[in-house]
Amino acid sequence: MELTTIHDEVREYYGRTLSSNDDLHTDAPHCEAVAPPRYVTEVMPLIADEIIARFYGCGSPIPPALEGCTVLDLGCGSGRDVYVLSKLVGETGHVIGVDMTPEQIGVAEKYQQEQAERFGYAASNVEFRLGYIEDLAAIGIEDESIDLVVSNCVVNLSP
Ligand SMILES: C[S@@+](CC[C@H](N)C(=O)[O-])C[C@H]1O[C@@H](n2cnc3c(N)ncnc32)[C@H](O)[C@@H]1O
Numbered sequence: 001m002e003l004t005t006i007h008d009e010v011r012e013y014y015g016r017t018l019s020s021n022d023d024l025h026t027d028a029p030h031c032e033a034v035a036p037p038r039y040v041t042e043v044m045p046l047i048a049d050e051i052i053a054r055f056y057g058c059g060s061p062i063p064p065a066l067e068g069c070t071v072l073d074l075g076c077g078s079g080r081d082v083y084v085l086s087k088l089v090g091e092t093g094h095v096i097g098v099d100m101t102p103e104q105i106g107v108a109e110k111y112q113q114e115q116a117e118r119f120g121y122a123a124s125n126v127e128f129r130l131g132y133i134e135d136l137a138a139i140g141i142e143d144e145s146i147d148l149v150v151s152n153c154v155v156n157l158s159p
Pocket of ligand 1: 007010011014054055056057058074075076077078079080081098099100101104131132133134151152153154157158159
């Protein structure tokens with residue numbers, strides 16, 4: 001297959017070349033200098049193993065005091081940070097994950113119901129949208145609709 005754009009190359013790498021973070025061509029996710037804060041690590045044991053195995057970020061971009069917030073994760077991948085945020089915003093909050101790689105969104109969506117149950121929620125407070133972070137309007141994300149935008153190792157990949 002001929003790769004024609006940065007989007008194509010990045011999607012190929014995260015969607016097909018990698019099957020877990022053991023395959024990464026970097027050791028950034030294992031960087032202890034950027035260990036996540038305790039309010040994040042406390043949620044990790046509640047996250048499904050496959051989501052954690054396909055975490056390709058580094059450290060944590062998640063601030064404290066998020067109860068009730070609407071949060072957008074740009075390039076959410078398999079959804080580790082989305083699900084950590086799901087717990088931190090609580091049942092009244094909302095989290096949207098955007099990613100252009102179907103394989104990654106597929107893993108994230110697979111655990112939507114299970115993660116809601118793990119957190120003791122009546123219904124999931126997260127959603128995932130397949131699309132480009134450069135064109136959020138195309139996937140229905142409106143201006144002024146988000147309280148907090150986070151992103152973990154993605155903006156550097158954007159053309
Ligand atoms: C290094 S991984 C990080 C994934 C996730 N944030 C995490 O921490 O596991 C980069 C992710 O960004 C996505 N991505 C890269 N460029 C993108 C773009 N322009 N639009 C949407 N998603 C993008 C890739 O598909 C991949 O899932």
